[in-house]
Amino acid sequence: MTMDFAPSEEQRLLVDTLRRALKADEAVARILASLDQTSGWSRLRWQALADLGVLALPFEEADGGLAASPETMMLAMIEFGRAVVIEPVWSTLILGGSAVRHAGSAAQRERLIARIIDGSLTLAFAHGEPGSRWQRTLVRTRARCTDGQWHLTGQKHTVLFGASADEIVVSARCFGSDDAAEGIGLFLVPAAAAGLSRKGYRTQDALEAADLVLDEVVGEPLGDTSLGAAALERILDDATAGAIAEAVGAMEEALQLTIGYLKTRQQFGRPIGDFQALQHRAANLYIAVEQARSMAFYAAAAQHEAGPARSAALAAALAVTITSARLVAEEAIQLHGGIGMTMEYRLGHLVKRLAMLEPRFGSREVVLDQLARHGGLAGEM
């Protein structure tokens, strides 16, 4: 078996199917329409994804899924990024789905995954807290076991799709100091649980999010509570790989729009793409996108590995992606001039998705510090 970068027939088919279904060029209309509604996403489009089998991708065959490889998931996430999808892919397939996959007991997987796949269950993953600033193991929300039941108390912050999710996976501390790696458990909380209050809002890039307050909420341990730390690493690594691929899709689309614009926009009697100053900046964008794309491949390859080597590789891949995303976000707007800033034009929405990469997954400095703690990529130099 050798490294093969060419998509298989099956993967090509999936990408085509997604492109047709997601209709990247209609993103603006979808997003603008959603901004007027309380629920920011469409059950109808979610059901359409379920009907195409897309919601089955990451799950094991034994659980009724398609057992998509990391490479296939990457290709799918690139398409979601290209189309600036606003449905709960992040919370249900990636974060929540990953939690159920990696931590759930057989009974829980059986109960939940079939309903995710048929589109009737959406999830949220509640981990970040006020002030935790992407520290993976900083969890102040407490889980106390009394009378054989776990009670969760604390606050969760910017939980993607936290207001509309049917069930929420909550990280909470069973024991240990606030930032200890050990002692973190994952718990399932139904949306209607007593003591749970949710305050929903929209994000810059038109997703839904919510802040949660938990007051003695009864939660069902997802699998074994002692699995928490390892499962958490795995979930966040999956999310990192997804974030990288989604950003690559958004960057590719932003670059294409920019190149198209440079060829058609006329000033001083010629296309602005005739000016070498702009040609070279466009070339820099192309290089940045290709470097990030290479790192999406590296991230997919890393997911075949386990442990710290995987986390280091994913942090490295995210760092490069962030650097590229910053450049593409800023330069794509600049090369467009004023039109690049308008709500009615697609570029701005791609840029908004890219601009959320750091607030959502960690600033470049924080990600580099994570990589440094893993010893960098010294072993591969």
Place this chain on the structure above:
Amino acid sequence: MHLAPDPELAAFRQEVRAFIAANLPAAVRRTLERGGRADRAELTAWTRTLHARGWAVPHWPQRWGGTGWDPLRLMIFRDEIQRFPAPETLSFGTSMLGPVLYTFGSEAQQQRFLPRIATLEDWWCQGFSEPGAGSDLASLTTRAVREGEAYILDGQKAWTSYAQYADWMFLLARTDKTATKQRGISFLLVDLRSPGITIQPTRTIDGGAEVNEVFFDSVRVPAANLVGEEHRGWDYAKFLLAHERSGHARVGLAKLRLRLVREAAGDLLADPGFHRRLVALEAEVKALEMTQLRVVSEERRVATGASDPVASILKIRGSELQQAAAALWLEAAGPDAQRWTENDDGSDAASAWLNLRKLSIYGGSNEIQRTIIAKTVLGL
């Protein structure tokens, strides 16, 4: 698409690494680690060691001593040589002239020159650039006039690397003044012991004696030393430069430098800013390595032989990352970097930083590469 590591390639990498470890003199390795380069005797000995193993010119056709390795193995071999570090064979012969000769040269030229390139019996240098012809190479004015069975060569070459060691030079000269710029150029092989040649060193700011000016005053070049057809030299030069460009990623050298910076850093690693800069570069080097792998895998798949314009990414990022690694080395060296030791092998942090400015200038400057990307990839 399947991206899990390939155990066969990993085993090949180990085999190359073990061979280098067992055969490279420690002194040469130390010189290279200091940022210096092997001298002529050391490079010749090492080239012969590789040749004895059958690895001096792995990328050549098997008829001329190549190994028949696929592009991935060729890439890994080069990467291991660079990161170890071991000297690379002299690229003017093995990577530039060799492919031109086995593709366009006459049978007699192939028989005469290729074996001597593989063993470094002949040291070749590249006479393309002139004082007035840099990026706009086709504006060159060195001229060769046919007189019977010879060309008479007059003019001047600039920036000729290691001409002081060289036995031979391949060069571009104008053979037809009336044709358009590109059409009147021929590709000639010149014996540097011919009467009428003067070589003058050009000192560079790192203290190095790497480049030279070479003057030609009525130099007689036998007509048998014309490569391919008269006036078609530009085509061969373009072929050569495309070969040259794809070798410019030099990922292994960036890896080496970052490894050495990490070793030298000591307490500096406790400085979060420095540590971030280091791991950020490691990540960027990995991204370039993956890009190179993509380009090479693509070559293997389509096997057209035409150079991929994406190779321009390798040239740009390869040079930028080596320069950035040198800047980090300079930072790690601290106040000691001020010391000026005049030598000719660029062997300390500041000298290396100064010397490596060349990477974004030669081999088609990075500005020229960006224009290639804009025009041929992006269609601007």
